[in-house]
Amino acid sequence: MALHTRKYDQALDYYSKLIGDENYNEDAIIGLANTYYEMAKDRGGKEGITTNKEVYLAYDYINKAIEKCPEDLELHLAKLKLARLVHQEPLSQDSLNYIVQAAGNNLMDTVIKGEAFLALGREKDAVYTFENAVNFSNSVDDDLYLAEILVHNKQFRTARLALQKALTKDPDNVIAKNGIEYINLCETKSNEFFDIAQREYEEENYATAIEYCNRAIDFYHNSPQIAKLKAMSYEKELNYRGAIKYYQQYLAMNPNAADKQQITKKIEKFKNKAK
DSSP: OTTTTTOHHHHHHHHHHHTTOTTTHHHHHHHHHHHHHHHHHHTTTOTTGGGOHHHHHHHHHHHHHHHHOTTOHHHHHHHHHHHHHTTOHHHHHHHHHHHHHHOOSSHHHHHHHHHHHHHTTOHHHHHHHHHHHHHTOOSHHHHHHHHHHHHHTTOHHHHHHHHHHHHHHOTTOHHHHHHHHHHHHHHHHHHHHHHHHHHHHHTTOHHHHHHHHHHHHHHTOOOHHHHHHHHHHHHHTTOHHHHHHHHHHHHHHOTTOTTHHHHHHHHHHHHHHTO
8 A cells, every 4th residue: 555655765664674584575665666666666766776785785685585486477577667666677587588488368468468568668568468358358357456556557548458358347437437437537637738838838938848748658658759859858848868768759659650651860860969
């Protein structure tokens, strides 16, 4: 609960006390990894979290746990997340490869595989995998479990599918109905913030436009339109690194964009200016 409410210090304290416990050691290790990972996401990858010695200690715990339970995909997912925080990108990729190869055709394994793709920034693969997970959901409880994970990861479109699937089995399910209402509210708020971002851009308030783009993402989900507006705003501020990053993100999310050639030329031009 502390982790879901972003009370990270409480979560770290709770899981740290369970390390070494005969019954809860593995769950505690996974909990620590998830806590550090969520902290890093909240801080936007800022300095501080990746130099924390406790992160490296948690990483050692995971490796030892994997030695005892080498087929536990949750441990490999935790290792993947922490490997990124301690700048071990090749090891993150190794963990992903293991998860992809070892994952079975069931709900739990498919969700873990989707979370692995997401942790490495492979949004398109994550979305496809999460959509496939819906096919392995065989009960209302499965649907609600999947939707909860998807909402936490801001995969709202697929979460809505899972909740709608639950309602086909149980039309009066209050949790599913409330979940869809929550998703609709998030989408509405996100659209409102993006509208503000567009107005701020037109009024040449580029920093504010970026801020409201970020708010739109926080409430619902990233999109090609948001990525492009952020790139355009950074370009206007002559922040070429920022422009490159979000123009590339725009093309990754919209590979068949009508302006692909134009944007590609901009990226190459800005790479020279950013040197």
